[in-house]
Amino acid sequence: MRVAEISLPAIRHNVHRIRELTGGAVIAVMKANGYGHGAVHCARAAIEAGAAIIGVADLEEALALREAGIDGPILCWLHGVRVDWDAAVDAGIEVGISHLSQLEGVAAAAGRAGRTADVQFKLDTGLSRNGAGVEEWTDLFARGAELVRSGEIRVRGVFSHMANAGEEHDLVQAARFDEALALLRGAGIEPEFIHLAASAATFARPGLYYNTVRVGMAVYGCSPFPDRTSAELGLIPAMTLRSEIVGLRAVPEGTGVSYGYNHVTQGGTTLALVPMGYADGMPRALNGAGATVAIAGTHCPIVGRIGMDQCIVDVGSLARKVSVGEPVVLFGDPSTGVPPAEVWSEVLGTIVYEVVVGIGPRVLRVAVDHLPGAPDEDVLVPAAGDRSGEPVSQRFDVSDPERMHELGVELGGRLAAGDLVILTGPLGAGKTTLTRGIGEGLGVRGPVTSPTFVLARTHPSLVDGPPLIHLDAYRLADAAELDDLDLDFDGSVVVAEWGAGMLEERGSWIEIVIERPTGSTAAGGALEDEDLGEELIEPRVMTIAGYGPRWADGVLP
Structure with a gap:
């Protein structure tokens, strides 16, 4: 119903593009759950494309990636006062050092672990934010050199963040960075990775590449410039935000639409209900701003105020009749004929970073192994950032309800x-x-x-086995509300509809995504409602992903 489709080939393409452009190493930044795209899958794709290091903001993000199986270099640089340096050293996380106290903390943890810790010096050259100030550099580098000689640390890199305040200011920052490099080398330290340029400078300041660039939004195919498109930079947007039509209503001229009636139809038309709202990251400011969605290859206007859970689209101009279940693309790669995410950022008067990072947790991130606009093949697995382990994924073409039932019987026989x-x-x-x-x-x-109206229904065993708890989590706000139901997860088999993003804290689980064909009508719901007398037989595609050691060999034979 709400899906952010993440193209892994687009991620790989973008990293390749940046490597070719700069000729040096690339640090691919995956902070904030991969800028809203799903950090684990995006990190793997970036590494496959040759990223030398994965960058994140804080240690918690770094440890989550490590626990998910990302075993290459991971750098984090924003630390609280009670950061667990021992955990960082034990997990082999590279630590960005902004203060002498942080350096001492990492060195002490390295001593306790009996190993050498990797660090990079994070410097403030003019952003007036995180990083060691110029007055700290001499003492920081001198102490770093001592710890290098004693074997407690290894200085892998040095970096700073640019303010992107214009060419003159950029060059001033670069000059300060060069001064810091001279001091660092004078202390006897030659870092392997030297990086000042982020996404904007990567495409605007080739003289500031040094030997490494540290890139965030460009990895995901978004342009850092308001006046240059992704295509002009040679990038491919990786996220396609999708939903579907869940209701259709024919209305006459003069019909008020949504809260406040600030949109009134100018003629008879058809309105489509789409289950995406501001809780899902869709700005209320899109109302009346001329924003569109793509349905059946046509841009259709969003009309009326956007609600928390839903919006309304005028589909009266479509050349053909649409049906409930018709796919809707809210934004994606504009080269495929859909609106770009930049439309939303322009309406908000902000940057596209805020748009993609702000896509809400109800929106399921699904990684796919095709470029945007390609046929819906090779759907991989939901790509939420905190899921652990490489899933074992299987894909089934389900021809009819009988086959769906048979697969359920087969799966039930393997559950405990x-x-x-x-x-x-x-x-x-x-x-x-x-x-x-x-x-x-x-x-x-x-x-x-269906347990929709009771939230959870328990079916006791007739064969001295575990009961089945059938849960509908759609109306649950969070895991706390789930806990209030006091369900026996350990002693039962739990099947949770709409449970993605709420239940994955367990060590092992199965995730099943069922897709139905484009244009399925409400009658297709016969698979859901046993009381309907006539079933519309349409094929489905079912992807089964097994997470954790329980399903390491796959879910079904």
Whole structure:
């Protein structure tokens, strides 16, 4: 219903493009869950494309990537006063050092661990933000040289952040950075990675490359400039924000739309309801700003005020009739004919960084192995940033409800107490049909029906096995509300619809994403509603991903 599709080939392309442009090393920044794209999958793609280091803001982000299996160099540079230096050293995280006290803390942790810690000196050359000030450089570098000689640290790099305040200011910062480099080398330290340029300077200041660039938004294909597009920079936007039509309404001229009636139809038209709102990162300011979405290859205007959970699109101008279930693209790569994310940032008077980072947690991040606009093949797995381990993914073409049920029976036969299955898919995809099969495979008492109106329904076993808890998490705000239900996760098999982003703290789990074809009508919901007398048989695509040691060999044979 709400999906941010992340193209891994686009990430790889962008890293290749930056490496070719600069001729040096690339540090790919994955802070803030990969700028909202999903840090784990994006980090892997960047490393595959040759990124030398993965950069994040803080140690918590670095440790999360390490726990998820990112075993290459990871650099973090923003630290609180009670940072766990021992954890950083134990995990082999490179630490950006902005103060002498941080250097001493890392060195002490290295001594306790009996190993050499990797650090990079973070300097303030004019941003007036994080980094060692010029008055600290001499003492910091001298102490660093002592610790290098004693074997407690290794200085892998030195870097600073630019203010991007114009060419004159950029060159002043570069001159200060050169002064720092001279002092550092005078102390006997020759860093391997020297980086001043971030995304903007990478494309605007080739004289400031040194031997490394540290790039964030450009990795994800977004332009750092208001007057230069991604395509002009040779980049491909990696995120495509998708939803679907969940309701259609024919209205006459003069119909008020949404809160306040600040949009009134100028003629008879058809309005489409799309389940994306400001809770999902869609700015309320888009109302009346001329913003569009792409439906059936046509840009259709967003009309009326945007709600927390939904918006309204005028589809009256479409050349053909659309149906409930029709895909909607809110933004993506404009070369594929869809609106760019920059439309939102222009309306807000902000930068595109804020738009993509602000996409809400209800929006499922799904990594795909094709470029934007390509056929929907090779869907990988949901790419939320805090999921651990490399998933084992399987893909099934489901021809009819009977096959969906059969797969459920097969899966149910492999489940045991403590197992968790997270189901994601639009209305009518077949989630309850699959769960009904799981219940049969487990041998529980039926009937298994949708738990939407009761939140959770428990089906006891008829064969002395674990019960099945069928959970609908759609109306739960967060994990705290889930805890209030007091469900027996350890003693039951739990199948949770709409549970993505809320239940993945467990050591192992299964995630299933069901997709239905373009243009499926509400009748396609027959897979969901056992009371409908006539089923519309349409194929589905089901991707099953097993996370954690329990499913290391796959979920189904």
